[in-house]
Amino acid sequence: MAQMTLLQAVNNGLATEMERDDRVIVFGEDVGVNGGVFRATEGLQAKFGEERAFSTPLTETGIVGAAIGMAVYGLKPVPEIQFADFIYPAFDQIVSELAKFRYRSGGEFTTPVVIRTPYGGGIRGGLYHSQSPEAYFAHTPGLKVVIPSTPYDAKGLLADAIRGEDPVIFMEPKKIYRSAKGEVPEADYTVPIGPARVVQEGTDLSIFCYGAMVEACTVAAEKAKEKEGLSIEIIDLRTLYPVDEEAILKSVKKTGRALIVYEAPKTCGYGAEIAALIAEKAIEYLEAPVKRVGGFDIPFPYTLEKIYVPDAIRIFLGIQEVMDFK
């Protein structure tokens, strides 16, 4: 075991998968000699050569479209979209093509492409280097959407995504790229796509979150314990589609109170799906209305980022509100 940051775990995960399967190739803007703008692909070109790790022209639709063609041929492409904010030119390729290839061809052609992309706030990136577009993809049948929050999960989930046969949007919380540290095995292993992770058990209220919000929720739960003596359960969803319904329902049935936390604009954000799921399948267990703490319904601001992204303070206030309901 080695200590790694989430970023190092992604890098190590890519190298591990490239080592064990020569179908795996990585590419994207500045991915080659530069190792990506965040260095997630650092050293891969030196180790595996220019054919397997390379920089592409600046066309996201080209990057994803070419990956689809490679997958049809039998490779396992892992393209990088430099920032999730730049994924929209490729949206057509992802939604119209990647997600539907297996279905529309009656299973004749499959496109196991894993698109890696850093997302979310936390790096003072303003409108176009901070977005969280996960809901668009979770809404699209044919895609899996995965978001790790720990180095161990990052490597393991990435491995499972690459070894699988479905297209995966693999979103990396760039705020914690370097701050999230943990033990990561050097050897290869997988963390299965699907199951959520119980970050901490509790009995008074359940928080459902993912990505960089897990850390903020943990701090808020700590404060709630300290100040109000509350026992908070935190569930890191890890996979947004297919989501772990069982884990969500089990937790909310136990605590009777649910708070959902995500960075993206609140309206029609992924948290709405979790709220609806709880309303459909566990409403009789609730002791208070479900609450969502999301980003505001505005574009992501630059200077005021610190008050835009949900933090431990806003999450703490959310916990109080749900707990205060009588």
Added chain:
Amino acid sequence: MSDNLLQVIKDNAKSAKLPPGLEEADIKRMYEGMVMIRAYDERQKKLQRSGRIGFCVTSTGEEAVQVGTAHALQENDWVFPYYRQYGVLLYRGVPMEVLSNHLYGNETDLAKGRQMPAHYTHKDTKFVSFSSVIGTHLIHAVGCAMAAKYRRDNCAVVTYIGDGGTSSNDFHSSLTFAGVYKPPVVLFIVNNQYAISLPVDKQCGAETLHLKGAGYGVPAVRVDGNDVFAVYQAAKEAYGRARSGEGPTLVELLTYRAGPHSSSDDPTRYRGNESDQWQSKDPIERAKRFMQQLGIWSEEYEQEIWEQARFKINTATNESEKYPEPSWASMFDDVYAEMPPALAAQRDEFLEKEAGLDRANEGEFPL
């Protein structure tokens, strides 16, 4: 037509000789391939008009594009088509039933009744499924060719786009990637003069579409797309370049969409009389004249191949009509390699509650 246009058929010649690389048997096979496409289109139109199929796309006038490019294909080659290349499937020996089952979207349709007619898929002949979004498949062909190059496989990856498609985002991304990575891809621009209602001179300000290759460093040629032997010659050369590692080629094939865009389109709304002048350039008529010049065409032969084609097509479509629609449960398959539990739950709930509640008769409310 401009001087740099590749042509083989001399319409007014008294005699002709076999084009390089083609035997008499090839000429006949190519001619019969074109007749088969036209006969298939006749049948499609009848089936659509009589309500037996919901929709159809024909390729009347574009038979030479399909047969000329198909004749030069080898077994390992890939095809990334759009609507008007189903003749390539037929030419590669795919049974007529495979196509007609798709027209009906029945339970034996390879696309399992999920796509509108004209969205053929056929893995065995590397004929790759495509969407209705214009241009997106071109970059798949380029990526596929990049993969073939990575694997050191000897093949050509062939793709087609209409004149309208040259304005799409992925025409640009495809030519960009093709120019940089030089994979074994051949991109045919089927310039049939119209993108639904928009004529090519309002689609693009350049004098010809093949000029677009130069901006990306992709060699380009311009060919008489209604001359099946010229199309073949250009295709053969381009595939050869691909297979020998010389990289991509862009080929503009000048042709004419003699029919509507689809069965939902009415060309009288936007087209004048110019189709009259294209009648004389009908690729089948021109190939016939060439065969007459060679002395290998007769009325009996003509009658025989049309009869054979119609018999084959009618037999297949009649057979396809007998199959039921896909099962309701099958609608939920193939979204993922393994069905996620929540999707299985949706399927099970739907089947449990709605099995037997058919919507066959409009307006009927079975509850």
